[in-house]
Amino acid sequence: MALGRRGYDIRIGPGLLAEAASYKALRGRLVRIVTDANVAPLYLQPLLAALGLSAAEVLVLPAGESQKTWANAETVLDWLLRARLPRDGVLVALGGGVIGDLAGFCAALYQRGIDFVQIPTTLLAQVDSSVGGKTGVNHARGKNMIGAFHQPRAVIADTDVLRTLPPRELAAGLAEVIKCGLLGDAALFAHLERDLDRLLTLDAEVLADAIERCCTLKARVVAADERESLQGGGGPRALLNLGHTFGHAVETHTHYESWLHGEAVGLGLCMAADMSARLGWIAAADAARVTELVRRAGLPVRPPAGMRPQDFMDLMALDKKAAGGRMRLVLLRAVGDAVVSADFDPAALERTLAEFCGAA
Ligand SMILES: NC(=O)c1ccc[n+]([C@@H]2O[C@H](COP(=O)([O-])OP(=O)(O)OC[C@H]3O[C@@H](n4cnc5c(N)ncnc54)[C@H](O)[C@@H]3O)[C@@H](O)[C@H]2O)c1
Numbered sequence: 001m002a003l004g005r006r007g008y009d010i011r012i013g014p015g016l017l018a019e020a021a022s023y024k025a026l027r028g029r030l031v032r033i034v035t036d037a038n039v040a041p042l043y044l045q046p047l048l049a050a051l052g053l054s055a056a057e058v059l060v061l062p063a064g065e066s067q068k069t070w071a072n073a074e075t076v077l078d079w080l081l082r083a084r085l086p087r088d089g090v091l092v093a094l095g096g097g098v099i100g101d102l103a104g105f106c107a108a109l110y111q112r113g114i115d116f117v118q119i120p121t122t123l124l125a126q127v128d129s130s131v132g133g134k135t136g137v138n139h140a141r142g143k144n145m146i147g148a149f150h151q152p153r154a155v156i157a158d159t160d161v162l163r164t165l166p167p168r169e170l171a172a173g174l175a176e177v178i179k180c181g182l183l184g185d186a187a188l189f190a191h192l193e194r195d196l197d198r199l200l201t202l203d204a205e206v207l208a209d210a211i212e213r214c215c216t217l218k219a220r221v222v223a224a225d226e227r228e229s230l231q232g233g234g235g236p237r238a239l240l241n242l243g244h245t246f247g248h249a250v251e252t253h254t255h256y257e258s259w260l261h262g263e264a265v266g267l268g269l270c271m272a273a274d275m276s277a278r279l280g281w282i283a284a285a286d287a288a289r290v291t292e293l294v295r296r297a298g299l300p301v302r303p304p305a306g307m308r309p310q311d312f313m314d315l316m317a318l319d320k321k322a323a324g325g326r327m328r329l330v331l332l333r334a335v336g337d338a339v340v341s342a343d344f345d346p347a348a349l350e351r352t353l354a355e356f357c358g359a360a
Pocket of ligand 1: 036124
């Protein structure tokens with residue numbers, strides 16, 4: 001990740017947990033680890049053994065999105081203070097995006113900011129959330145509403161750990177991989193069309209290639225617009241939200257309970273592609289390729305039963321990407337080329353919503 005002095009290494013491949021002690025960001029440092037109750041029984045011991053640590057240096061939180069709270073941030077901070085972790089200590093996040101976002105946020109706050117290392121254990125975290133420095137917790141009034149930009153000192157993505165991931169979580173991560181191909185890496189998209197079956201069986205070569213391409217793309221986008229501050233929030237980093245405005249509407253409509261984030265993003269990709277085709281920006285055949293790939297990944301390609309076009313309109317208007325009263329969407333100019341735009345014919349959006357909600 002090229003961010004000057006805040007740049008860091010992202011390592012991807014099998015067997016990396018066992019090599020944790022070889023990382024400069026961890027070697028010879030006082031280390032504390034935050035993880036969750038699903039990941040701890042699977043991967044904590046190998047990591048502790050690699051780093052020569054004991055269970056006393058670990059905080060295990062319950063698993064799940066509902067744990068990404070201010071209350072748990074306080075729990076982590078309190079634990080760090082009681083342990084008197086010095087300012088030059090390191091906090092390690094061992095887990096999926098929930099643990100990464102929460103621990104990263106605590107690392108940003110503790111004594112005004114300490115180093116942290118991401119050891120992502122879900123596909124979503126390996127291709128997306130562990131890279132880029134967005135950290136935070138949810139609030140009753142909105143997801144990720146309290147947070148900080150705080151870049152990790154290293155990201156260690158051991159692909160072996162994905163073997164224990166539930167298939168639904170793997171598919172949710174694949175939605176973000178497809179997103180990366182669509183928004184900026186046409187070759188990745190083509191590889192996915194060709195090799196999706198190998199990816200679903202966690203073929204090491206295909207997996208490492210896909211994760212590396214996603215991290216490279218994300219690193220490039222983040223380096224260009226680290227804090228999503230360019231062009232009033234509609235700059236390069238906003239491209240990473242492809243599919244997310246549609247997806248957030250589904251997540252909010254279903255109260256973040258029945259759809260995983262990646263599932264909603266997968267549907268959002270189909271909807272953004274469909275709308276781009278209706279605008280004449282991409283070929284209808286390319287929109288069909290997107291839906292077919294999302295479907296093959298095992299992700300839903302239709303909104304939840306009963307969700308109406310107006311539900312989408314109401315929720316999408318609230319999305320943070322609404323700029324100056326106009327809805328701003330990430331749309332496609334080609335497979336591998338996305339654009340942030342508020343300048344589109346609203347009729348195309350209406351037709352997409354009608355089509356997907358079965359009201360066409
Ligand atoms: N910071 C960012 O830029 C960014 C980007 C995208 C998403 N996110 C955030 O990421 C979070 C979602 O992340 P997630 O999908 O990784 O969810 P998660 O952390 O809840 O993990 C999903 C589930 O898989 C379990 N798990 C994790 N690794 C496992 C493994 N190797 N084997 C078996 N089970 C395992 C977890 O315990 C959990 O039950 C959301 O809170 C989202 O807001 C952040």
